[in-house]
Amino acid sequence: MAGDARRTLAALWRAFTFLHPFRRFVFGAYAATAGITLLNLAIPQIIRWAIDHGIAGRDLGLLGRAAVILLALGLLRWLLVFTQGRWSEVASQNVAYELRGAVQRQLTALSFAYHDRAQTGELLSRTVQDVDRVRFLTGRSIVRLLDGAILMIGTAAILLWMNPRLALLAIGAMPLMAYRAIVLGRMLRPLALTIQRQLAVLTTRVEQSLRGARAVKAFAQEEAEIARFRAENEHWYALSVWAASLQAFNIPLLSLIANIGAVLILWYGGVLVIRGEATLGALIAFTVYLAQLINPVRMFGQVIPAIAIAAAAAERVFEVLDTAPEVRDAPDAQPLPPIKGRVRFEHVSFGYGSRRQVLHDVDFEAQPGQVIALVGRTGSGKTTVANLIPRFYDPTAGRITVDGRDIRGVTLHSLRSQIGMVLQETTLFAASIRENIAFGRADATAAEIEAAARAAQAHDFIVQTPHGYDSQVGERGVTLSGGQKQRIAIARALLADPRILVLDDATSSMDTETERRIQQALEAVMVGRTTFVIAHRLSTVRRADLILLLDRGRVAARGVHAELLQTSPLYADICRRQLRGAAESPPKRPADAGGLRPRPASRSSEEAQ
């Protein structure tokens, strides 16, 4: 509990440090707040003065003067309240802006390993909702809290000055209220954290169900999805109602304490007046001041739960900001000079997390301009090898060098901007086709973009879309087939004119005719570039300068096609039966394809169904 409280305070404090660049606005708002408080204290005094001397003294001139002064002070208060509100809003909106920017920068800096595990809904919920709760904290809430504190202290001072005995009655209620407020905050904070987590769970459920809409429909799982959502939704409801009831019974309690104090003062003050120990005017002023105490109390009641919630939100935001990217620039990282293209893996091992070793002692060298083909079963580590070259992950042992330099010693930007990737899964952005192709090089000319599109066999279908290169991709834009998206992705990689090209299954979704033409185009493009290719066509593999046969994360064999056919039975087997385009003779029925591999004892499984 003590550690919790310390963490909360640390998170709160850190949230406030974001106000630093806007301190002028903050101090301006505080100054305005002080002014408003002074006015709030002065106005009842003037009213009292008007009652005691103007009305009781039947001095109508004084009454008129008091009215003019009150109106002038009222205008001043309008100005101050506006300034206070606007400046604190400017400061806090800027804090939200900075925080969101920081989280987004952090998300772009966090490496693949983080994004592999993270859930989109969860990240959205932190960047949008949690930041907003922190904003509330750094904005008016704190100004109002300060406002309330000053008003309370000021009122207490005046009360003491007016009548110490009565004042002690009023002030006596304060520690009690403070205690209740703290208790409430302490109960709400962990609850608020749980509710926010649950809301993130809900967000993720909606998100996943939308992305998987086709699978849900295909398997007629709508009802099951709804049931799962309902369970999480009801859990959220139960938590929210619990939090609401805590607030409903505790926040009005603060007002009750203050009101009971006011009643006691009325009674005791009345007794004093009756005894002639105080004037009626003093008692009336006293009750006006007490009424003034009620407002900050109500406000504390609203702000304190919000602070508890904001503290929980701040922790979630800072958790993202404090995650160290597993892959990042070394402090002394140098930009990588224009590369020639010699890539070397030196005894590289890699695992996702500690339990799953994916690569063991992979060791090879690619000379500039060579084509390296990665061949092997699914899960054998081909994509992992490809992902290590642009440093999406760092090896757990060994090192990777480009032109003899350890890639951990160069800046990520200089490394990646010289590597062209076509990833296994194609992602295009909601922008025009032109912008998607120029993604890696925003300064590319129209001619360059078109040349890249032609090389990727994309030009022909692009010009057939309604607006050609300016057609929008994505929702409410043109719809592209998987093969068309892959071709745009290839054009995108080619336009960047990289020295190293990594093609991870770049043509899988294309029909054979397109694939054939694109292979020819790619072969022309590969000249002079070091190319790593994961492909299923024998023609591509056969022309590779080096073939790496991966088996369970190890290089089981290496060499050129002719050599490997002789030396590696596994490779020969793959070539003979499984590389596409290898079949000079009509392929066998797929059912017979599993020949060498022992057939799993799965006949019974059909019966089991």
Next chain:
Amino acid sequence: MSFAIGGYRPSQGPRFALEQFGREDAGGLRVNRRAALRLLAFVRPYWLQMLAAFGAMLVGAAMTLLAPYLVKTALDVHIAAGDAVGLARIALFAGAAYVGLYLANACQQYLMARVGQRALADLRHRLFQHLQALPLGYHDTHIVGVTVSCVINDVAVINDLLSQGLVIFVGDLLILAGIIVVMLSLSPRLALLAFIVVPLMLLATALFSRRARGAFRRTRSAVAAVVGDLAEEISGMRVIQAFAREGAAQQEFRRVNEANRDAHINAMSLSFAFLPSVEFLGLLATVIVLGLGGAMVAQGTVTLGVMVAFLSYVARFFQPIQELSQLYTTLQSAMAGGERVLELLDTPPAVTDQPGAAAMPPIRGEITLEDVTFHYRPDAPAALRNVSLTIAAGQTVALVGPTGAGKTSIANLVARFYDVTAGAVRIDGIDVREVQQASLRSQTGIVPQDPLLFTGTLGDNIRFGRPAAADAEVAAAARLANADAFISALPDGYGTAVYEGGVNLSVGQRQLICIARAALADPRILILDEATANVDSVTEALIQDALAQLLAGRTAVVIAHRLSTVRNADLICVVQDGQIVERGAHAELLALNGVYRTLYDRQFADT
């Protein structure tokens, strides 16, 4: 990560649509009012609790009015008369009134929060249910991030309006009326003088509200733009990093982030100009009471106690007004969200069960397409034109042809993801539109080209179509799909967690899981969308082997890009430009010397 059978599902990206969305500020008050009434319907089931909250609020309001009156009595009657006993009694009454106020407030807040959260949970549930019923076309054309924002964020804003808003609105009006009555009864002249400020107040409110409506709507679309931009970036993060485009992504985000900040500062500044205006008018009323009331006290027309009570009532008079104007601000942003929620609820599920649709009887597996024409959207060109096709039970039919020819459309229609524009699709002679969708789909299975996994365990993913399946059945399905070997080699086996999008598995492994999923569901009709396109040669063999076992005894529609995988199909259809141009067995088609022959020769030319 998209899950399209053939891939007309576009990339995930909201920017364009968001900009469209940002332009929807033109709606008028009339729409608002109708929308508000519809939203109110969501709290109707809880009218009893609302009524109780309302009752509590009335009690609270009575106590709020009673307390200053008691204070006035104490000052005017007991203290002035030196009646200490009476004073004590009055103080006791006031104390009791405040305890009553506490209880009423607590009950009211609790009930209101309860109803509000309940309505919120209901609305989210309704939206989620509705999303499940929406046609796939909706998901093709809407941004995931924005829809998520609608279900999570917009709905929450409405909650404020529904629960708090309604009760506070009525309550404030009542308190206002009560104060007016009390003030009029205490001193009609002084009361009327104090009310001089009311027209000024109306003027200020009118000025404010006209500007606030647009300003607060802009904040809603600005928030949606931030969510959309982020969602797109997170799903495209790998590409952004691969192309070292972090800087550009940050710049783009800065743009929406700035717009969001400025929209909020703008809208709030309007409030900050308006709220102190109400306070100022309150002070003006106080000055009027003080000045003119003071003169009246001097004349002896009213007592000092009445004037003091008046000062207190005037202060309270402006509190509900202030609350009402704040409520108006909430209303503005709630309605912006509410309209989006209603729009989502109003999107008709394109494919619906006909009233009284029967359950599909156990399928034998005969599929007939009768003169089918199909458009994805009314304004889109035809994806299929006059296609007729009969597949006998247990047959395997391969669809080949270039991308975009219509292969996937045929598959989509068989599973009734969409309804035909003309013609009919029949299974065992029954039009698919005449049976319950769930009963049809539970007998059809799909192995997609882009294997989609959900977060959860591997076991959960295989169980997806049959959540109740026993462990042994799951393992049997995995064995059939040749997935058992790699799953068992994982440290956590079937309990291995799947990360979002299945990124911790290779694409081939994901595909095997999808086959196991289809196998466990044991469908009578299988749709395979070139399930081996994304995998390496060795895995392809595994998958082909698994599929051969899966296909035995089932009707199958296979979409193929590679002819080598379809040679043994019972029937091969060559699809081009939305029509079947050639059909027959492999050898027949080769002999035909037509499109198929050309495709075949090209495919094997370079080996």
